[in-house]
Amino acid sequence: MDDPNAIPATAGNAVPMTMIQALRSALDVSMARDDKVVVFGEDVGYFGGVFRVTEGLQAKYGPSRCFDTPINESGIVGIAVGMGAYGLRPVAEIQFADYFYPGADQIISEAARLRYRSVGDFTAPITIRMPCGGGIYGGQTHSQSPEALFTHVCGLRTVMPSNPVDAKGLLISAIECNDPVIFLEPKRLYNGPFDGHHDRPVVPWSKHPLGRVPEGHYTVPLEKAAVFRPGKAVTVITYGTMVWVSACAAEETGIDAEVIDLRSLWPLDLEAIVASVRRTGRCVIVHEATRTSGFGAELTALVQEHCFHWLEAPIERVTGWDTPYPHAQEWDYFPGPARVGAALKRAMEA
């Protein structure tokens, strides 16, 4: 983490929270502060969402501020665009990132371009939350990491937190932002940090300092990366679940890697990337999503454009394979610490 003291004292007492509780707290704080904030999606109302993120919000704020929607993602995003045009700040949940495709036209052609095409006459101050990533035996329709489909779209902000403190602060920033924000939640991190060792007991967030979350209002800025693990030998650029996997690989290989948690994928914190890579001279890019035309390709190009003369080794990419996310072979697909560690070694040996 960058300076954790950057969170102001007004944010209140830090208490143990899972990422789910931290996200709920962000929604709660935002709804309490601004009655223009409304929350909706499939099963999010009375039931509180399949991952429980919105639990209790309907009871607290009433059904017109937190409600269930039909199973229809173009409708969920489409009404969010209309509500944003009215002046509300909608927070829409797509139950799984894998389900956003029917809403793609409303995201790409509408939400992302509303400000541009109307010269600011209409804007889309909306947040679209969606759980992403694998590691829960979700198969190909509950495991995808579609971030590159969003970072490719001009006008969208794409965010992915790796821990409860960031999740709450980033979600509040997203809600308060006047641009449309795609807020990807790595579902494998909902209940605890996950280093990729699926065969070991789950560590709960209550046992980790990043699971101590201020109860009140605070923001984590968009477009700012965090140095998750300082190091001198090689820079790992990553986000979401892979932050933890990469840090684990550094420990296990004994390579002094600097792990940068992007937090905001686009627009991103280029300065943080450039400063680190120019210092270490080596770079490994890690994401869970498929490889070809993945966000790692963009990161690789940026590092090449801005750090070429500082590089001492080819840039390495560690990603999911270019296959649909398989069910039974999930852990062969998932780029765990062994694959990241091997890439770190290659980067050091080159």
Add this chain to the structure above:
Amino acid sequence: MSRTSNALDLHVPAPHARPGDKPDFSGWSFPEPGETPKPELDASAAELRDFAYGLIRVLDFDGNAIGPWAPSIAPEALRRGLKYMLLTRAFDDRMYRAQRQGKTSFYMQSFGEEAISVAQALALNSDDMCFPSYRQQGVLIARDYPIFDMMCQIYSNARDPMRGRQLPVMYSSKKDGFFTVSGNLATQVPQAVGWAMASAIAGDTKIASGWIGDGSTAESDFHTALTFAHVYRAPVILNVVNNQWAISSFQAIAGGESTTFAARGVGCGIASLRVDGNDFLAVYAASRWAAERARGNLGPTLIEWVSYRAGAHSTSDDPSKYRPADDWQRFPLGDPIVRLKAHLIGLGEWSEAQHEQARQELEAEVAAAQKEAESHGTLLDGHIPSPATMFDDVFERMPWHLRLQRQQLGV
């Protein structure tokens, strides 16, 4: 492929006539003006079922207003409506020719269907939000949006409010209740429902009006909008302008052959009306009925406006390739301007001389606005907004990568 005697046969609908054929509307039957009753505002969708299959008409072809739907509307308001329709037609004619003269890339007329947008705009409150498709310029004109600004948008010139970013006719004016027009179809309809839901969430009194053509009702967003509008009883009017043609595809290709577009609402539990869209009084009355219903928390109304696209789909289209040239002249519901003019003359509130004078004055107004707009440039003469502005408004604040790209462009 070999076919057996019991082979299945794929049905592909075909229109009544193609180029060279004699137009034939003999299969079309409508209720007479005044024949359709006017239901109570709080009638249930089930009680209204038949209205989705009939046709609400007020004006006969002699200009008489007949029956329970005849609105009480002052002659002065009728004259305003007629002038807005004449202005829309004159504007369309000028801009169509401007495109043909190479002054812009593209234009879309609303020729023949002016009554629908103009009469509904006059039936709504000025702060009700319209989510138009690309052929509702009549709404902007009836809300007194300057035609000079519309022309500058069409020319993508230095005074274009959209700064050259949008195709011609893709206007936006929040203050006039006119949502930014999208080039892809049907997306605006769920947005209209969402805006209406927001108005209800906020405890406001404003309603929304969404617009779509017969062709794009086949898009899933239209059905999405019906579902959400019904579920949340959204205060919204959902307008289907059935002008019979989606570029070259006649309305049966969109699924209107054995049913109506209004009937789409019946299965969704939405009050659904089918109305003569070339009958200014029927459009006004049905719009008022739906608006009052929405304002009374009685939910959404779907209205199919039966009309005819008299002109081409756009300047990029050539209808002589797929339909008879004189189709529109034989369309049984006539010309909305001619019909309202006859009504006003019948009331003793208008005359042929006044009509001709108004037409000439409005054409002069359009010509003057065109001259002024062209003094600020056209797409042809290159007086377009600076390319430096094309990096603005992607985000609220410009991120580093767009600043960098602007530098790379050298502007």
